[in-house]
Amino acid sequence: MSRYAPPIERLITELARFPGIGEKTAARLANFILHESVEDARRLAASIMEVKERIRLCRQCFNLAEGELCAVCADPARDRGTVCVVQDPDALIAIETTGEFRGTYHVLHGVLAPLDGVGPDDLRLRELLARVDAHAVREVIVATNPDVQGEATALLINKLLAGRTVAISRIAMGVPMGGDLKYTDRMTLGKALEFRRGM
Amino acid sequence: MNTRNSHRARAIVLHTLDYGESDRIATFYTREFGKLKGIAKGARRSRRRFANSLEPFSFTQVLFSRRGGGDSLAMVDQCEIIDHFPMIRSDLEKSVAASYLVELTGAFTVEGKRNEAVFQLLVDFLSLMENGPFRTGLLSFFEIRLLGLAGYEPILDRCSRCHVPLDAGRTFHFSNSRGGLQCSRCVSVPEAAPALSLGTIRSLLHGKALPARNLSRLLLSPRADDESRRLLVSFIRHILGRELKSWQVLRQLRQLDAINVDTC
Numbered sequence: 001m002s003r004y005a006p007p008i009e010r011l012i013t014e015l016a017r018f019p020g021i022g023e024k025t026a027a028r029l030a031n032f033i034l035h036e037s038v039e040d041a042r043r044l045a046a047s048i049m050e051v052k053e054r055i056r057l058c059r060q061c062f063n064l065a066e067g068e069l070c071a072v073c074a075d076p077a078r079d080r081g082t083v084c085v086v087q088d089p090d091a092l093i094a095i096e097t098t099g100e101f102r103g104t105y106h107v108l109h110g111v112l113a114p115l116d117g118v119g120p121d122d123l124r125l126r127e128l129l130a131r132v133d134a135h136a137v138r139e140v141i142v143a144t145n146p147d148v149q150g151e152a153t154a155l156l157i158n159k160l161l162a163g164r165t166v167a168i169s170r171i172a173m174g175v176p177m178g179g180d181l182k183y184t185d186r187m188t189l190g191k192a193l194e195f196r197r198g199m
Numbered sequence: 200m201n202t203r204n205s206h207r208a209r210a211i212v213l214h215t216l217d218y219g220e221s222d223r224i225a226t227f228y229t230r231e232f233g234k235l236k237g238i239a240k241g242a243r244r245s246r247r248r249f250a251n252s253l254e255p256f257s258f259t260q261v262l263f264s265r266r267g268g269g270d271s272l273a274m275v276d277q278c279e280i281i282d283h284f285p286m287i288r289s290d291l292e293k294s295v296a297a298s299y300l301v302e303l304t305g306a307f308t309v310e311g312k313r314n315e316a317v318f319q320l321l322v323d324f325l326s327l328m329e330n331g332p333f334r335t336g337l338l339s340f341f342e343i344r345l346l347g348l349a350g351y352e353p354i355l356d357r358c359s360r361c362h363v364p365l366d367a368g369r370t371f372h373f374s375n376s377r378g379g380l381q382c383s384r385c386v387s388v389p390e391a392a393p394a395l396s397l398g399t400i401r402s403l404l405h406g407k408a409l410p411a412r413n414l415s416r417l418l419l420s421p422r423a424d425d426e427s428r429r430l431l432v433s434f435i436r437h438i439l440g441r442e443l444k445s446w447q448v449l450r451q452l453r454q455l456d457a458i459n460v461d462t463c
Contacts, residue, residue: 020219020220112295112448113448114295114298114299114302114444114445114448114449115214115255115298115301115302115444115445116444117444117445117447117448118448119447119448119451119452120448120451120452120455120457121451147251147254148254148255148256148288148294148298149255151288151289151294152288152291152294152295155289155290155291155294156291156452156457159291159457160455160457183247185250185251185280186280187250187251187280187283187285188250188251190285
């Protein structure tokens with residue numbers, strides 16, 4: 001026998017499909033929605049539909065965009081000769097919040113993950129090569145995560161771009177700001193030494 | 200009783216899966232307990248307890264606890280890296296090949312069955328890749344050894360039907376369904392695979408028997424490499440009933456000319 005009325009059960013089932021949401025959390029969220037005003041619930045439903053109907057991928061960099069181009073690609077002040085390759089839109093936002101980068105991006109929507117069956121055909125690599133060939137790109141900065149999959153993806157991009165007249169760089173890796181060397185793991189410390197720079 | 204026992208084991212990470220907000224489910228092949236699956240709570244946040252250690256094909260020392268029966272998901276408390284194989288990680292071909300080795304090991308082993316030879320095989324081959332160039336034949340030699348340890352050793356020293364030896368002057372074909380060679384007189388036409396050269400068969404037998412530390416000296420000719428890849432990939436697909444995910448990725452990379460592994 002169902003514990004809740006069928007409409008609530010349906011809502012709990014739908015919410016429990018979200019990543020990181022179990023049945024108990026879904027029930028808590030459903031109860032929250034139930035106790036909200038009709039206006040609030042309608043606004044939530046409308047914003048979900050708005051995202052589904054209006055958000056698409058930028059035709060240039062494959063970032064999430066409301067129109068043909070995302071805010072970065074539509075900005076005439078950005079340097080189109082420098083392209084930072086990221087694995088997903090969250091990584092793009094993380095770099096944007098630094099305010100340090102004035103170039104443009106290319107979002108792969110994944111990384112090379114052989115154990116999960118994610119290969120080069122599943123990433124936006126052909127589009128990256130076409131972009132480098134078609135536009136006057138001077139530098140490609142590979143900003144995938146410094147883990148096995150991110151490193152493999154960076155190596156693949158390096159191989160695919162080899163022979164083209166474009167500089168390829170990898171984001172630095174090492175000790176975080178405010179970090180303490182004696183508590184840093186040896187792999188990170190090794191990378192910090194490898195990626196050291198002149199002063 | 201719901202008591203949990205704590206254990207320490209040396210392990211190679213076979214696979215990881217992000218779970219919830221910050222947890223990670225990891226599958227290991229351990230020397231002491233065989234294949235082991237466990238959840239590492241807060242692994243994606245804790246740089247202290249799991250610093251860089253829960254990554255595919257990393258060699259780690261894992262501290263975990265689980266209920267007495269041993270059939271539940273283990274609680275992984277800490278992982279310390281023993282070797283993260285930096286030379287493999289910095290080479291695309293080696294990195295994807297190492298992923299294939301761990302996926303294959305996961306596919307041919309079951310949880311809770313200890314087999315120290317499987318663990319040593321994995322460590323030996325990862326070390327070979329780490330300390331030398333990626334050589335043709337390495338994947339084939341790993342596959343043939345793992346098949347043997349998993350109970351699927353292909354019969355390569357004689358005809359699996361009439362037992363005639365390799366030097367009998369006949370040609371030999373490999374039969375997936377018989378798990379071994381068939382001589383030209385025994386082979387049934389419908390399932391006949393192309394004939395194998397004696398050089399290929401002898402290279403595989405040699406690669407199976409040679410101590411791992413000497414394998415870097417054994418090179419396969421292009422023909423032997425091609426024939427052994429076809430034989431073993433087809434046989435493994437026949438046993439598992441599917442193709443491994445990392446093999447499909449290897450094939451895509453080969454088509455892009457990003458790697459040199461022969462993917463048939």
